[in-house]
Amino acid sequence: MSIVGTSVTNAYxxxxxxxxxxxxxxxxxxxxxxxxxxxxxxKDGRQLRDINDFDAFITKLDSIKNELLQNVQSRFxxxxxxxxxxxxxxxxxLWYITSSISSNLSKLILYSFPHPVALTELQFLISGVMxxxxxxxxxxxxxxxxxxxxLSRCLNNFPDGILPSYLDGNFNRSIIDKFLxxxxxxxxTTLPLGLFQFVGHVTSxxxxxxxxxxxxxxxxxxxxxxxxxxxxxxxxxGYGRMTYCTLLLLVSGVIIxxxxxxxxxxxSNTRSEIFLGIFFAFISMIIxxxxxxxxxxILAFKKAEKVNLLPSKNSDYDKSYTHxxxxxxxxxxxxxxxxxxxxxxxxPFLTNELVQGRGMANDLTWQVFIxxxxxxxxxxxxxxxxxxxxxxxxxxxxxxxxxxxxxVIITAALLWESNLNFRQVFGLVLTVCGLYGYQKxxxxx
Numbered sequence: 193m194s195i196v197g198t199s200v201t202n203a204y205x206x207x208x209x210x211x212x213x214x215x216x217x218x219x220x221x222x223x224x225x226x227x228x229x230x231x232x233x234x235k236d237g238r239q240l241r242d243i244n245d246f247d248a249f250i251t252k253l254d255s256i257k258n259e260l261l262q263n264v265q266s267r268f269x270x271x272x273x274x275x276x277x278x279x280x281x282x283x284x285x286l287w288y289i290t291s292s293i294s295s296n297l298s299k300l301i302l303y304s305f306p307h308p309v310a311l312t313e314l315q316f317l318i319s320g321v322m323x324x325x326x327x328x329x330x331x332x333x334x335x336x337x338x339x340x341x342x343l344s345r346c347l348n349n350f351p352d353g354i355l356p357s358y359l360d361g362n363f364n365r366s367i368i369d370k371f372l373x374x375x376x377x378x379x380x381t382t383l384p385l386g387l388f389q390f391v392g393h394v395t396s397x398x399x400x401x402x403x404x405x406x407x408x409x410x411x412x413x414x415x416x417x418x419x420x421x422x423x424x425x426x427x428x429x430g431y432g433r434m435t436y437c438t439l440l441l442l443v444s445g446v447i448i449x450x451x452x453x454x455x456x457x458x459x460s461n462t463r464s465e466i467f468l469g470i471f472f473a474f475i476s477m478i479i480x481x482x483x484x485x486x487x488x489x490i491l492a493f494k495k496a497e498k499v500n501l502l503p504s505k506n507s508d509y510d511k512s513y514t515h516x517x518x519x520x521x522x523x524x525x526x527x528x529x530x531x532x533x534x535x536x537x538x539x540p541f542l543t544n545e546l547v548q549g550r551g552m553a554n555d556l557t558w559q560v561f562i563x564x565x566x567x568x569x570x571x572x573x574x575x576x577x578x579x580x581x582x583x584x585x586x587x588x589x590x591x592x593x594x595x596x597x598x599x600v601i602i603t604a605a606l607l608w609e610s611n612l613n614f615r616q617v618f619g620l621v622l623t624v625c626g627l628y629g630y631q632k633x634x635x636x637x
Contacts, residue, residue: 283581288597290574292604297567298397299405299605305560307552308397309544313537315393318568319575320530323523326572327356327371328363335361354522354579371524378528381520386532388483393533394540395476402469406605406616410446411473413598413623416630417442418481434633442626448619522579595627 301311333344338361347355359366374382399408417439423429581593602623606616 280581280584283577284593284596287574287577287581287593288600290570290577291597292601294567294570294574295405295409295601296605296608297563297570299400299608301560301563301567302397302401304557305555305564306401307555308401309394309537309540310552310556311397311564312390312393313534313541314564315568315571316389316530316534316537318565319572320527320534322569322572323527323530324371327359327523327527328367330355331359331361331363331366333361334359334366350580351584356521356524371527374528378520378524382525382528383532384486385483385525386529387536388479388486389529389533390536392476392479392483394537395472395479399469399472399476402465403473404605405608406602407470408473408476409598409602409605410619410623411470412477412480413602413627414442414446414474415477415481415484416627418478419485422481422485432633435630438626438629438633440626441622441629445619445622445624445626448615448622522582526575598627599624 298311302308305311330347332338333341333347338344356366356371358370396408399411420431420435420439424431585593599620602620606620
């Protein structure tokens with residue numbers, strides 16, 4: 193009877209096992225599922241290998257990214273920027289700023305003091321006085337008790353050929369007997385340069401008094417055309433097609449700028465006065481081109497070097513100079529050019545401005561006089577910066593810096609006039625492209 197009951201109970205248990213009511217005494221309820229029965233187990237290990245390959249790919253991408261960042265940092269920040277001479281860069285920026293201020297000051301002065309010949313005479317006078325005072329100051333610092341001062345060491349940083357080499361601290365021997373007692377070589381060198389300075393400054397101030405300063409410097413930017421014509425006609429040099437393409441861009445930019453509105457002062461002038469101002473600007477440009485060609489033949493120059501758009505410590509300093517027989521320092525040349533320009537301007541000043549120009553004394557107010565003094569000081573400081581850069585840069589790199597200076601002056605003048613329009617911006621862009629292209633590809637064959 194018991195055997196029969198036990199079998200019935202087991203059968204009953206087995207029968208109830210498939211129902212929804214679970215038997216808590218059933219041991220199958222407490223078994224942990226084996227890995228082979230898991231629903232998400234990777235089949236044959238392929239999914240696990242795919243995950244490992246993806247992680248390896250991400251790790252490799254991170255390593256490549258870090259390597260690229262290190263290369264960019266080492267080559268750009270440590271390589272490119274470390275080669276820039278920040279001293280030369282600051283000098284260039286100061287040169288651009290002083291040139292822009294000087295150009296716009298001349299326009300402001302001529303607006304209240306419409307006497308360009310008188311302004312030229314005052315500019316020559318102030319420039320000569322500044323050269324003399326600066327030379328006396330440098331000579332004073334050459335005394336034995338002052339040679340070790342910081343200011344004296346700072347003046348010793350000027351390149352060779354800027355200051356007179358005979359300054360020794362003795363005023364009579366250095367200033368009276370040498371600096372103020374010019375030789376025939378000094379007159380033979382500075383007389384043509386002084387004549388160029390006289391005509392160039394008078395025509396430049398004449399044009400500035402009539403047309404906007406941005407238009408004046410846009411016309412002066414045509415100097416490469418005059419240079420190419422000179423070497424093509426008189427020297428017989430040939431130029432490639434790229435040279436003429438860049439000159440075409442340059443002419444197009446200047447023409448577009450000329451046809452743009454010139455500002456309030458220009459709009460009040462008649463058409464004949466505007467064309468007269470453009471004519472004087474062209475004459476000024478040609479005069480300064482002739483001056484540059486003449487000065488290149490008699491003054492000291494440096495050998496050609498590798499061109500760098502940014503000054504480099506390693507490439508822009510070449511200590512091998514090639515001097516002409518007429519070796520004069522720049523201060524002496526600037527002083528006697530100013531004196532000759534002053535004497536040449538004295539005749540037109542006395543006959544035209546002082547005698548016939550009855551309103552000149554009334555126009556020369558204290559405010560105008562202070563602006564004239566400030567303009568003369570800034571002009572002298574600008575010339576000293578140009579001498580400093582000319583002595584430390586190659587001729588090609590200096591010409592690039594001079595082109596950038598012209599672009600900065602035109603841009604600053606447009607902003608000063610507050611008359612920006614699309615044609616002026618487009619003309620400026622064409623002028624910049626033409627100047628840059630001429631400097632880069634405008635070489636003789």
